[in-house]
Amino acid sequence: MATTATVHAHAAPQGFIRKYIFSLDHKIIGLQYYFLALVAVFVGMFLSLLMRIHLIWPTAVLPLVGEIKPETYLSLLTMHGTIMVFFVLTTAPQSGFGNYFLPIQIGAPDMAFPVLNMLSFWTTFLAFVAMIAAFFVSGGAPLHGWTGYAPLSALPSAGPGEQLGADLWVISIAIFCVASLMGALNFITTLLDLRAKGMTLFRLPLTCWAWFVTAILALLAFGVLLSAGILLLLDRNLGTSFYVPLVVVNGTVMGHKGGSPLLWQHLFWFFGHPEVYIAILPGMGVASQVLSTFARKPIFGYKAMVYAIMAIGLLGFTVWGHHMFMSGMSPYSAFAFSIMTMAIGVPSAIKTFNWLGTLHKARIRFHSPMLFAIGFVSLFVSGGLSGPFLAQPVLDIPLHDTYFVVGHFHLIMGVAAIFGIFAATYYWFPKMFGRMMNESLGRIHFWVTLVGTYAIFMPMHYLGMAGHPRRYSQLTELAYLHDLIPVQQFMTYAAFITIGFQFVFVFNLFWSMFKGPKASDNPWEATTLEWTTATPPPHDNFGGHTPVVNHGPYEYSVPGAPRDYVMQTDPVTATAH
């Protein structure tokens, strides 16, 4: 207990505010991130629904936004993309579940820097408030898309949303960068310094590896975005010309000259591509963990999985140019970026085959977390297969500004990562709240969501190949798009149904939180450290002692063992080897 006291800085807090609001406990902070992401995902989903409605009923007057003008449509897609990428896909899987389970899975009582952890959450919250505020200022939300391409994003006179709304957008992103940096260095330090005795690097659960590599990506990528954002703010407010060439807006010559919009694209995508992996790597970790648990088999090729995560992280920093094939870059550069991009297919395929290898000849237990993990693999494959198309400049150039790209990144980065979040929610809910979620509702939620997402995003590939441009708000005025309108209608109906069924999930979440059957300490018969402690875990995670780890993370169906699983803390003699 004496050593624990020195490690574990803070005593269990009393009082509501120190316990639930300004908490230093990584578990509470993880839940705060999770619920922030839950609010954000509903805002983002509502915006996407408005867009889908507008596409097929262009004259409809909608609640809250009224009639949708073309610039309103651009505001909707900008805010949808930004909120989803930053406040959902970056926030929930990494900061939410990572915060909650990384310390427990390595046997630590808390993060290495609890105060920094709290500051990191509240900074993220501030960024979210600034982002939402962009809706309510004069001129409304910005128009420049989540990628914020200059010069549109750099000129306040370029559109109605490009005034104060765009400033708030940039400021929000900059604050988010700072928050992510604080979070990332905390994750890395925790994993390096606070592993329990016996928890060597190759005994870490794959979730921990995924969070660790994600944190390294965040540490390196968000610093660059911070610089890019600062320069954008200087361009917008101090009259500099980093990103703006001599440009004429509505007949007025702007005061800028000599800047390069390509500079923004380079800086942005140097962040933006690793950001894709920041969103998806934690999902991969969760999928590995869940597949192994419910297949009752060790994960196939554990070390290969670890090296594949590292390879993806490393290669992720060398491929940003494939977002810029349209910018007129040298064909030699494009070729190099193309080769590196396709090289990422190799570690991705290693992961996919190892997941399938884990499932092969397994006695699978089909609980809701397992369904979503399999759904993750399905979406990862479907979305991934269109990757090599877009990696080639000659195919990317006709496809880039079409729905093909929208379909590609929604499947692989958007919905796949969301399925990772769902799998993690169903898997860890018993540990977090001490109760089980309803299994039937979980299955209904899974099947409708899986079919629904394919129904929404698969047709986008066909639209793209048929030449349907993205970001167009009016389809009726272009004759060559008329034949494609029924496809758009189908996608909107699918979106209605899919989004409607997400309320089943929310109902299940909150109902089970209070009314679900009590969960045992290890309801899934899993092996990692979070299942060795009480449910929900006590304030210092392991009730005053630090676990000692004797086994790898996925020892299922070990021959000669008394049960079909060997927990990481089981004594060495429990196994036959």
Add this chain to the structure above:
Amino acid sequence: MSEAVAHPQALAETYEPSLFGTYSKKIGMWLFLLSDSLTFGALLYAYTYGRISTPNWPTPFHSESIRNATLMTAFLLTSSLTMVLAVRASVFGNAKTQRWWLFATMACGTAFVVLHGREWSNLIAEGLTLPVFPTVPHHTASAEFSNVAQTVPQFPATFFGLTGMHMLHVTLGVIYLGIIALRRTFIPILLGLWLIAWLATPAYSPFHYGAHVLLAAAVVCGVIVWLKPKVYDSSDVEVAGLYWHFVDLVWMFIFPLVYLMSTRII
């Protein structure tokens, strides 16, 4: 509330040895510096991009500027030496000596910022300015600097952007050291410095508004000292030293790139 992570030796029984064999705070600072070097790297990239893509990049700096910048560099390098001595004193547990070396480091850092501020003000008065900076009254701009600002707006933009970001880092570094040396006693001093900086600079100077950084820093420091009221030990001095040397190192890139490579050679 005690320190979150004790020294690893005390924990060797319960935990795996740290991968880098050192304490968490130090690893955390190294990681921050890694990230910050990418932030500066992106700014230097933007500078390089602008410089390469601009034909006839101007080289307007006269010997006064270079002399001033050299003096600034000397102050900053000296401050690294005094920082090393502060860390050394803290290792020996000599609190008083450590505090005086920290004060010396802060004095050098402050001298750097003040000299740099004077340099900025002179350049702005001579016409090397951004569109938003108000014109300096009772001062005729030199044709040369005004011409540079007119024809190559990238030049003042990158100059003020890069050196401004670095100046911010030095300022925050001085505040950091002040908190390490004096803890919450430093906050009223910081507020005093803010008031002096705000009142002593004329309204047309960018530093009139820039001074509010000190106010914001005082608020943040107040929150941090309130959340973690503790005595800083030698590890805190060492970690602060890492930050300080890093800021020095960044200047070793900025000084040649921004100043020396833009010198007028007659």
